[in-house]
Each structure stands twice: as structure tokens, then as C-alpha cells.
Amino acid sequence: MPPTANRLVRPPCAPASPLLADTAPARPPGPVCVVPVAGVVRSLAVVTAALVAAAWIGYLLAYGFPDRSVPGGWRYFRMFDLEGEANAPAWFSSALLLASALLLALLAAAAQRRRGDGLAWLGLALGFAAMSLDEAAMVHEQLIEPLRNAFGLGGLLWHAWVPVGAAVALVAGAAYARFLWRLPRRTALRLVVAGAVFLSGALVLEMAGGAFIEAEGRRNLAYAALMTLEEVAEMAGVILFLRALLLHLRDEVGPVTLRWGRDAAVRRPLP
16 A cells, blocks of 8 residues: 555645644635726716716806806806816816826835836826825916916916926826836827827817917806816826726736735744
8 A cells, every 4th residue: 555545635725734824713804896997987987977967057057047146056056167176076086086096006016016117106106196186276276377477378378387287298208108118008008098188188178278268258158168178088088097007907917905904914834
């Protein structure tokens, strides 16, 4: 009889020796959160459409009936104005940018463990966190009047922060060109498309809106339509960016495990 015939066969996952066994009691596996990318994108698109519809009710109340006072009309207008401050659309736009920053930070941590482009992802995370803060606090809006008065800007540059924003975009694009080249082609293309959509609203349509304000003013439905295109392009660009990050996490990085508290510590065998 072979010498191994009388040996006890233990399960593959059992510890080889009691001295090496984990002394902590067995715990049930924690909850698993699966993020459906298509569902997230659809939900964000529905919220965007709902905000646009709510905003246009306010525009019609404010501009559609100039000779009639609608009770509470201006209060409702300020609550859902797409370019307003401290209201529902501003909060949603800031939350989209913050969600992008958090995903980028997660990608930075994953890349750092793999000795990849962790610093590049982290730089993007910090940039999007700053954009989220700017969207919530309207910091760039505070630059418009001082820059316009200092340099005598008008027309397409009525929003005087646009040259600054364009310069930042160009510098960032040049700095991250090699990083994009190293990414998988699908991810790079998705990120470029998202950036192009966002910048078409943040810069191109912003310039057109500034010229329109100087010529016709902003309290009219025509400007509301132009401004809606601008804000929707910005929101859509960030949603596409989030989609690109989620797909990159799913297809290229793989499952990500988050651990909290003492259970996150690495367990070592007993001596």
C-alpha cells in the first residue's frame, strides 16, 4: 500500500498547522456592491433631464409672462436656474465632479499598487476636486468683472475667465498627452470624447453666451435656450467622463476591495 494511503486528506483551504491558523473567529463575508455602469449613466441622465425640465418651468414663469406676476415665480426660478448659485443644478454639477474626483483617487491607489501611473491619476483627482469646489462656490465667476474691466474685454470674451480656462485646458492637455497614449485605446478615446463635450459647453458655448448677453441681455428665452445647451454639455461631458472611469475600472483594473477598520490590517501567521 502506498505510504500516503493512510494520510488524512484535508480540504485545500484548511490551514496546514494549528500554529499557522488564524486565531480570529471566522466572519461572514461582507456585503458586495456591484456598480452597474449602464444603470448609473441612465440615472444621471434622468436627473439631468429632470433638472432641465424644472429649470424651463422657471424660465417660462420668469420670461414667458413679463406682464403678469406669478406668486413664487422668482423664488422657483432661483431654485432651478441652470447657471444659478447654491441651487439644485449647481449642487448636482458639483456632485458629478466630486464623484469623478473620488473615482480618480481610487484609480490612483490601484495604479500605485501596480507601480503604474498613480501620480497622473492623483493629479486628475485633485484637479476634479478643485473643479467641484469651484462649481459649488462659483469662484471663477468672481473673476469675470475684474478681468473684463482690467483688459476691456467684451463680445466672445464677455465671460472674461474664458482665456484663463482655455489656457488651463491647453496646459493640462499637453501635460497628459503621454499619459493618454499609455492608456488602453478605448479608455483614452472615451476620455477625449468626454473632455471635448465638456469643453464645448464650458468654453465654446460660454463664449457664444457672453456675446449674446452683451447684445441682447440675459433675461429672455433665447438666452435661456443657449445657456441650457451650455450647461447640458458640461453635465453630459462629466457623465461621459464618469462612464469612462467606471468602464476602465471594470475592464482594465478589475474588482476593487475596500476594507475598513482593524479588519483591513494584514494578518500574519503566528510564530
